[in-house]
Amino acid sequence: MSVLLIEAFYGGSHKQLMDLLQEEIEDSVLFHLPAKKWHWRARTAALYFMQSVPVNPDYRILFASSVLNLTELVALRPDLGKLKKVLYFHENQLTYPVQKCQERDFQYGYNQILSCLVADVVVFNSSYNMESFLTSIEKFMKLMPDHRPKDLEKLIRPKCQVFYFPVKFPDVSRFMPEHKLDHVEKSACTKGNEEDGAQGNWCMDMPSQEKEDRTADLIEKNHSNLGSAHSKTQSGFCTPLEERLPNPLTTEEKLDKPTSSQNTNTCPKDNNQCVTLNLCKVSGGLDHQQKALHLVWPHRWIEAVYCGCYPLCPKALVYPEIFPAEYLYSTPEQLFKRLRNFCKKPDIVRKHLYKGEMARFSWAALRGKFRSLLTTEPKERFVTDGAKSQTCSLRQNL
Known part of the structure; x- marks a missing residue:
């Protein structure tokens, strides 16, 4: 299997997308957790998948939704860190509605920012979702009392794309x-x-x-x-x-x-x-x-x-x-x-x-874009001078 699909919250639109990709993308395999207790999925799913996803030298691409803390997973599983890592945002935790501002838990949004930094491609289901996330990063990081990182939006934006959620319309x-x-x-x-x-x-x-x-x-x-x-x-x-x-x-x-x-x-x-x-x-x-x-x-x-x-x-x-x-x-x-x-x-x-x-x-209109996104690329792509330069820049800013 060359395409590794991981879903930490396997329900609703998250399930619908993963099922569609597994059905339509050849040579793919799916690992998931039930759509229950969202808070705990976001906190601990990486540890679960570290143990449940078997080591396989054939993996070339990792596709996951932003519920997963991708940073933790690739740190726990260095073999997965070498893959082309694609992160898909159904929603983002920097702007997701809360009843009161003080109820927003900093950790969930922070995890998504970290996941974007280690991902190779970040995909949003709408331009609104993408822009609301990227333009909120600076304000969100001001919640930190001091030693705030800088220019995170500039590091993440070049990786971002918009792919509308694909729907297989039935005959009605x-x-x-x-x-x-x-x-x-x-x-x-x-x-x-x-x-x-x-x-x-x-x-x-x-x-x-x-x-x-x-x-x-x-x-x-x-x-x-x-x-x-x-x-x-x-x-x-x-x-x-x-x-x-x-x-x-x-x-x-x-x-x-x-x-x-x-x-x-x-x-x-x-x-x-x-x-x-x-x-x-x-x-x-x-x-x-x-x-x-x-x-x-x-x-x-x-x-x-x-x-x-x-x-x-x-x-x-x-x-x-x-x-x-x-x-x-x-x-x-x-x-x-x-x-x-x-x-x-x-x-x-x-x-x-x-x-x-x-x-x-429709899936028919978006099929080509998703197939291109999940096309296998050489592992050497991620050890180029450009990637090294970006990593050095990231370390300096952090």
């Missing part, structure tokens, strides 16, 4: 309203990255039986995940922000029951399953103006929009990077007015065709 055509289905096929069905040479329709690139299986999985996962306001896929050293918010679905009104003659629709009998996905028409003899709109907190926006949902996000954080301006609001008052208008005129949402781009988040 049989659940989409016709007008949205045509739009999705035109906007999302695209050729893969030219570097990878992939061609064809990325949202239709699986056998028909597998499509049905994937679609069934999507319904099951979304029914259990999207219908809850508590995200089990968020990671961080503090309680996730949405866990402190009320669940908007607990007050959801039930739709009028259809008459017996109308109860022949193809939607699932469970109304929540149907409306949470926003994929199929709800019968019952009501026209569009009478049917209630349903608000969901999907946690996975790039999938929710693909399935036909209308995004409405704050004009902050990463959202302006992902969504066009018309889907953003600046104040709670603006959000209220938008929602009130949608409730008065629900067809604005039901007939709307998303104006953003989804293809750039």
Whole structure:
């Protein structure tokens, strides 16, 4: 095995990415810990992997998420320190939301900075994530009482890249309203990255039986995940922000029951399953103006929009990077007015065709970049004069 995948918090998006890479990258092997007790994973995972990862002279690349203290691992396992080390940031601990500033634990952010210094490539899932991390380093290090290191951002920034989180969009055509289905096929069905040479329709690139299986999985996962306001896929050293918010679905009104003659629709009998996905028409003899709109907190926006949902996000954080301006609001008052208008005129949402781009988040579009990232490079690359010079510079600054 030439690609060593290590995940200290194997759950949610962390698990999704590692599973995808293991499936798509030949000659790879995955070692992981369950997604429990995040604080302890960040503190002690390196010691666990020191013992659990066997010595293998075939390893050439190490890919890990930023939960792992990479510095500790390569110090405990010098053989792994010789590999091309890639660190992937799903989130960063310099800006991750906390209830009060004094609650931020210095050690977690400090560990991530150290991991970046020993990594060869640092990858972020968005430009916002990258910039918020890099520009916060200097302020973060001022928490130290004295003898603060200098120019850490300058040392780390040249290693940084942005790779959006890759999504394998399933075929949901049989659940989409016709007008949205045509739009999705035109906007999302695209050729893969030219570097990878992939061609064809990325949202239709699986056998028909597998499509049905994937679609069934999507319904099951979304029914259990999207219908809850508590995200089990968020990671961080503090309680996730949405866990402190009320669940908007607990007050959801039930739709009028259809008459017996109308109860022949193809939607699932469970109304929540149907409306949470926003994929199929709800019968019952009501026209569009009478049917209630349903608000969901999907946690996975790039999938929710693909399935036909209308995004409405704050004009902050990463959202302006992902969504066009018309889907953003600046104040709670603006959000209220938008929602009130949608409730008065629900067809604005039901007939709307998303104006953003989804293809750039697909695995087909990102496959080439990830394959290039995980391409084997000679070990000698890391003992060049340039690398020695950078190491000397680092020691002087420290």
